[in-house]
Amino acid sequence: MPEGHTIHRLAADHRDAFAGRTVRTTSPQGKFSDSAALITGQELATAEAHGKHLFLGFDGLGWVHIHLGLFGKYTWGPGRAVPPPTDTVRLRLVGPDAYADLRGPTTCTLITDAEKQAIHDRLGPDPLRPEHDGEAAFARISRSRTSVAALLMDQKVVAGVGNVYRAEVLFRHGIDPYRPGRDLTRREWDAIWSDLVGLMREGVRNNRIDTVRPEHTPEAMGRPPRVDDHGGEVYVYRRTGQPCHVCDGEIRTAGLAARNLFWCPECQPAQRIGMV
DNA sequence: GTAGGATGCTAAC
DNA sequence: TTAGCCTCCTACG
Numbered sequence: 501m502p503e504g505h506t507i508h509r510l511a512a513d514h515r516d517a518f519a520g521r522t523v524r525t526t527s528p529q530g531k532f533s534d535s536a537a538l539i540t541g542q543e544l545a546t547a548e549a550h551g552k553h554l555f556l557g558f559d560g561l562g563w564v565h566i567h568l569g570l571f572g573k574y575t576w577g578p579g580r581a582v583p584p585p586t587d588t589v590r591l592r593l594v595g596p597d598a599y600a601d602l603r604g605p606t607t608c609t610l611i612t613d614a615e616k617q618a619i620h621d622r623l624g625p626d627p628l629r630p631e632h633d634g635e636a637a638f639a640r641i642s643r644s645r646t647s648v649a650a651l652l653m654d655q656k657v658v659a660g661v662g663n664v665y666r667a668e669v670l671f672r673h674g675i676d677p678y679r680p681g682r683d684l685t686r687r688e689w690d691a692i693w694s695d696l697v698g699l700m701r702e703g704v705r706n707n708r709i710d711t712v713r714p715e716h717t718p719e720a721m722g723r724p725p726r727v728d729d730h731g732g733e734v735y736v737y738r739r740t741g742q743p744c745h746v747c748d749g750e751i752r753t754a755g756l757a758a759r760n761l762f763w764c765p766e767c768q769p770a771q772r773i774g775m776v
Numbered sequence: 777g778t779a780g781g782a783t784g785c786t787a788a789c
Numbered sequence: 790t791t792a793g794c795c796t797c798c799t800a801c802g
Contacts, residue, residue: 503783552784570784571796588796604796606785655785662783709783737783758790759784779801789791 502568504660505703507549508628510574512704514547514556517576517598524594528585529603535610536591539564544595551623551659555616556593562612564591565619569606576600623659627696628704634658634693641681641689648684649677650757661696664737665703667762668711669695671735676770677756677763683771708732716745736762 522543525536538561545557556564566572577583579597591602602608611619624640625632637658641651651657652666661669670677673692675684703709709732717733718725735745739762740753749766 506783567784569795570782571794572784573796590795604794606794653784664783760782777802779799781799782797785794787791787793 502552502570502572503662503665503700503703503709504549504551504626504628505700505709506707507552507554507568507660508700509704509707510554511547511549513576514544514554514593514600517600518544518593518595519546520544521595521597526585526592526594528587528589528592532591532608535564538610544593549626550620550629551626551655552662553619553623562610563616565607565609565611565616566591566602566605567607569604571603572605573603574600575603623655624657626659627693627700628660634689637693638686638689641684642686644681646681647678647756648675648681649761651681653757653759658696660700663759664709664732664734665696665699665711667737668709668734669699671764671768672711672713674768676768677761679771706732709734709737711735712745721745736764738762 520543522541523539525540527533527536539558542558542561545559547554547556549555552567554566556566558564577599579595579599582594582599585592585601588603589601590605590608593600625634625636640657641648644651649666649670652661652669653663667677669692672695673688675688699709699711712733712735714720716735736751739751742751743749744751744764744767747764747766749764751762751764754761
């Protein structure tokens, strides 16, 4: 589940469970043992997220920088009766009221303020950070020949969007994934950005990705309920070969930059040459 | 039991 | 463009 909404939710959950509390940290899997030994017994000051990067702040020590990658996952539980950790737990945080186990991250390292700033500097605006807007993103997109599908996944352009939000937001706006960024209008980009803000905020709230509008739910369309294996209601993501919820056409898939792209060619038509 | 794929990204060729 | 990283789960014999 690791797109930006997951990471922002994790930051909020860490603040709720651990901020202002002394925590014990260990690394049963071993790769974070030295840093865990430094941190243990300290107070977690804060937690924040930028795109898919999670930062746990410890005053005077720096930040634990976590990136879940494709496989990383957290499991949580109450503070009492903490189970013995399994040997894949990279980082275990135990506070008075809760524990959190991190497995399989791409990154889990202790960094300085300056190193943290360098990460912020190479990331684009994040729809989930209230102080960000889509200006810088549009500046890049509007002068790029790269497809809008690839641009949306580029964390330097927009931070936090992954394969699900990418596919779904392009569907919701009827945009061909292969359209060059520079052919996207200002109006289209503004609509995409504000849609991402709304969808991803809902994602943080519900801890899952739902993108289907009320008028296209199975109930509204008079169809049998859907069971989706990734946990949310979506239009196109991983629905290859199935009928589009809106037009009944077949959802297609294609490889793009080593990831699977999903779209509905009927609802997201390629622009004709010369069309404005 | 084994293979393959997954909501990600980087470094090397 | 590809391999590699890290873990878990499903599909297939």
